[in-house]
Amino acid sequence: MLGALAKAMFGSSNERYVKKLDKTVARINAYEPQLEAFSDDELKAQTVKFREQLAAGASLDDILPEAFATVREASKRVFGMRHFDVQMIGGIVLHRGEIAEMRTGEGKTLVATTATYLNALEGKGVHVVTVNDYLAKRDAEWMGQLHRFLGLTVGVIVPNLNEYERREAYNADITYATNNELGFDYLRDNMKHERSQMTQRPFNFAIVDEVDSILIDEARTPLIISGPTDDKSDLYISVDAVIKNLPEELYEADEKTKNITLTEDGVEWAERQLEAAGLLEGSNLYDVENTQVVHHLDQALKANVMFKRDIDYVVKDDKVVIIDEFTGRMMDGRRWSNGLHQAVEAKEGVKIEPENQTMASITFQNYFRMYPKLSGMTGTAATEAPEFYDIYKMNVVTIPTNVPVQRIDDEDEFYKNTHDKFGAIAKLIRERQEIGQPVLVGTVSIEKSELLSEFLNRENVKHAVLNARFHEQEAHIVAQAGSPGAVTVATNMAGRGTDIQLGGNVEFRIEDELRDMPEGAERDAAIAKIKAEVAEAKAAVLASGGLCVIGTERHESRRIDNQLRGRSGRQGDPGMSKFYLCLEDDLLRIFGPDTLFSRMMNSNLADGEAIGSKWLSKAIETAQKKVEARNYDIRKQVVEYDDVMNDQRKVIYEQRSDIMDAETVDDVVVDMRRDTVNTIVGDACPPGSYPEQWDVEALVNRAYEVLGLEVPLAEWMEEDGVDPEVIEERISALADARMAERMADQQEVWRTVEKSILLERLDHYWKEHLATLDALRQVVFLRAYAQKTPINEYKQEAFGLFEKMLETIREDVTRILSTAEFRFQQQPEEMSLPELPSFLTGHIDPLTGELDASMGSQVPGAEAMLSALGTAAPLAAHAVEGGDPYADLGLSRNALCPCGSGNKYKHCHGAVA
Structure with a gap:
């Protein structure tokens, strides 16, 4: 009671903190008239001036107001966009190593330019981390215009760059990259044999975009670099033979979690059998020397008892092929990890493919905690604030919107089953489309998207279905999701990083429709026509009520629901959101089939009938909090072990x-x-x-x-x-x-x-x-x-x-x-140090469950080192016509040549004629 009274009188702690930053914003604004009078060259000279001040002993906080004002003025000239005061507050929060929670459409990408510019002035490098390659490239090109205007260098890290290109990108003042690329480069660097071969500089400052996705969702699984291991076929076959004789009463199986454990008698039986087979060191199964044997025993148990042929997998062309439990489709090329696939191969008597062994791994928690200063931005972080502080020591600061939010959030509607719920959603969407209101529908899986698509086809509703697998194409579709009558069905990840603008997105339409049209009067006229059409469409959408957001079920995290809601009502636009739920939803199954809640729903609801109440919504929110707490415990355990x-x-x-x-x-x-x-x-x-x-x-x-x-x-x-x-x-x-x-x-x-x-x-x-x-x-x-x-x-x-x-x-x-x-060579200067072996980089996407794996560089293994040192003659160097254009770069002779040939520098342009 007293807390609520104090909050009403003095505001929340977040509001008081933000209010204190108004003084700094006032100092930033005071520089605006002076900087407006500067020429472009004078504005660019600010960077040199700031660096001189830092060299003379000034701190970043000392120059912050003028530096932020300089970025704002540069943005007006480069983009025609002026940072709002709330965006300046967001920039200050980022500079202080905190998380800026800003609503969708508030311009987080532009906010980051202030803190990025200020911290890049020290010359130690700033990393801007994005969730996918498309956003890294887009932001580097887009925001890079502003930074280059002010005299800073900008790099971008994407897949398939060679070592030279990566090193150049990391040496830039500002580097845009995905979290996966940064983590894998760190692990690869620490597998190299010369300092000059390493690509990354010492860590300094990172701004993580969509910080909740990267530091929470993706932090459930570590990054792993793996390579082929020794052939252990005999061990798999031997352990499988032991397990095939295991009596049923000696183990306990949990089909729901696919876990299986030996009883005490089972452990004793296994020890005797393994000892007889010569696989056990000593007589105790759980001695540390037998760790690998226990692991293989555990996997063989799962393979023989829990995994059923033609249900979990099929045997095709002498290979074990996994069956997707949700779609029933065969997944060629996918393999279970940790030796489970090999255990199933041993069970079925097919050829055992070698498993990949972990060569290096790290969790995102431990990777990002190496930065002396780390900050982030997202539209939804407040619900996870305790975790951000516990793990990363980062406070979450909620930044007020530039214009008050006009969106109307309707109460949830509850139905008995999925059929009734999707039928109601399809009818609502048809009604909204008929009045020209755009609709964005959020689903929790690709399968649910496809099911809803069938209902929409029955209602003759024209729509687009997205599933977040092709970020670039989908960004273009999502950008036009605010067009009159547009219906877009999207899974959780779709559209992130791209705002839905009412009436459509002018820039994306120009790019899509006028890509091949040359510059000139005809193109200018076409652009003017597109702008007029978008303005007219925006007026129609505003009249229809703005963007309508529909959630087909509650996610296990409130944060994901808030992300979906936040797509509507950007920059003071009207809009509405509503969630539809039923007893068959994943989250509602937490209540169980025999609870008072489900009995009441089944007995009091007719087919197709819906109810809605604040009490039910509150009960759902409580369930979400429990699931969030459980997921936090899982992530915390990952961190404890790592x-x-x-x-x-x-x-x-x-x-x-x-x-x-x-x-x-x-x-x-x-x-x-x-x-x-x-x-x-x-x-x-x-x-x-x-x-x-x-x-x-x-x-x-x-x-x-x-x-x-x-x-x-x-x-x-x-x-x-x-x-x-x-x-x-x-x-x-x-x-x-x-x-x-x-x-x-x-x-x-x-x-x-x-x-x-x-x-x-x-x-x-x-x-x-x-x-x-x-x-x-x-x-x-x-x-x-x-x-x-x-x-x-x-x-x-x-x-x-x-x-x-x-x-x-x-x-x-x-x-x-x-x-x-x-036996040493006659020319020891040509003797090569061992290089990285071929490897796979992998990280499991926690939302799709898919392994994001890619081949690493194909280079000789380190095991060739002794022969190279002892008997091999140096590779014949060849002279390159026209001399060496890279002679002044100070390249290591063992580095890859910048020309992109794939050869070492010393065997390419660095060769001695």
Whole structure:
């Protein structure tokens, strides 16, 4: 009661915060008359002036008012658009590293130019992140005009750029890119072997457009770079043979979630069977050494018990083909992940295709938290404000609209079933179309869109169906969705980034209709005609009530519903929105078939009859809040598990970075050798033991195997007072002497050899470690049955595995450098460092469930390194006629040539004639 009274008197905390920013906006406005008098050249000179002020010690906040005013004046000259005061407030919020929640149609793309320009003045780079490639290209071209006018450079990252083009784009003052491209480039950079090959600069500042989609919706699944792994066909077949003999009473299956677990007796039975098959290390199934076996056992269980032939998949041409559970269609080329597809192939006795192994992965949460300053903008973020603060430490600030909203939001209507509901929607749409009112219909899936389309065809309603798979074409259709009588059916993602303008969009019509018409009087006349037609159409649409938005059911997140509603009523336009629901909707099924709500609906509603009440709407909102909380818990769990890996990822990537930057890694190699000697001696001569208890034979064998040394341990032990420390010192001295002898005549080349082997072994074991962690995560939840917290168990096991991995790397690097035979080339300067192997980049779209996978660069694998170092002759360099046009760019000789040939620079334009 008191809180409501205080809010009525003083406004909400958000309103008070926004009001404080009015003083800064007043200072920005004060510069306007002065800047209006500037010539274009004087306005462009502002950028040089601001950079000089920053170099002299001024802060970005000091120059903000004048810099924002400069952007506003430039926008008036370049676009003919003047930033509203509320857009300036949005820009200040972005600059402060917060989220600006602005209604659809308030010009978020233009808002970003202020904060982008200001932060780009430091020269450290600003990233503007979009949800798809079309928007990245569009915004870079569109807003890039303003930034280039003011003297800044603009780059854009899209698929299929070569390394040189990517590096150039990242070195620009402002870079537009999608979240996927940024994340994959970060992972790829940390798989390279020379600093000069890396494309990204250190992180500085990012503005995330549609921040709720990128940092919340897409954050459910990590980005993954994967490559082919070793053939494990025998293991799949062996485990499958064990599972085929498993009695039914030894497992519990949950068909709803397709989960299956062994009972206690089942675990004991599996241990004995796996032990007999020679697949178990020790006798305990859940020892950390058996993590991979448990993972394969789990997948074989699912394949044999939960996945049914001709229901979940078919066997066609000796291949297992997945059947889509929603459409019943065969999905050629799609494969289940985590070894499940291979387990089904083993079950059916067809050829087992090798699975792809994770080579690098990161969640969007951990990627974007690496930016020292991060901000975002969207039309809907307030409902997720706690999550934004908990995960990213970003506050959500709701920016008032430039003109008060005129849209009318009708109460929801409830029907008994989908048939009645869609019939009512189709009739309403026909009525609206007859009076010339445009209609936008939002559905939650492609299947629902197609079903509604059938109802609309029965009513003879002309309409367009969109499903967000082809962003560019759909942006053109959505842009005209405000034309008189237009009916557009769209799934959740369709049309994002494109405003629906009443009467139609002039720019898009000009582009679509006059693309091939040359400049001249005829084109000018055609443009004038289009503008007149759009103005006339807009007047007709306004008279009909503006855009009508219809929701065919409530989404599990209120935010998605608000996004749909927000399409109507932009910039003070009239409009209306209404949601239609029924008992068969996904969300309403949360109430269950036997609840009071559903019984009341079934008993009191006749076919085709609808009811609406605030109580029912409130009940739906409560259900949505519960689902939102559950989804937040899922995302939080993803972060908790990835945080464990992230700490380890930072250590590995920092080590890689240090190795690449170092002139020589002698000290690292020596430390590794000493640690390895310490481990070998410690294993054979445990602390506190007597000499007669030492495993002399094992120590001698290990010293020869790892260090290539014949250790006279028997002689040393005959001496009085010899102890493990003395033995360790003597072995280290022998190993150092051997290494000095090996590298005596090849000092310079040996430095490259050491660096190459160190990086290659680090990458190899990190890849194996990721696979083990992935398998561990799949099964660690079983620890809950022992009253243990899975995440704590995961942290503990992951730490132990990481320590073991580092120990293995130390020993393997020492073994290769100490024992491998190298035959060096006559021209060591042409010796190539190992490059990235072929790989797949993948990220599952959480809204469609589709794997967004693409092939990476086709280059030789790192395993070819030793032969390249030892026996291969350097590739023949060829001279390029006309000299080297890229000589002044300072390119690495191992980088791809900028000409686009696909060859290395040193084998193309950088070749010596």
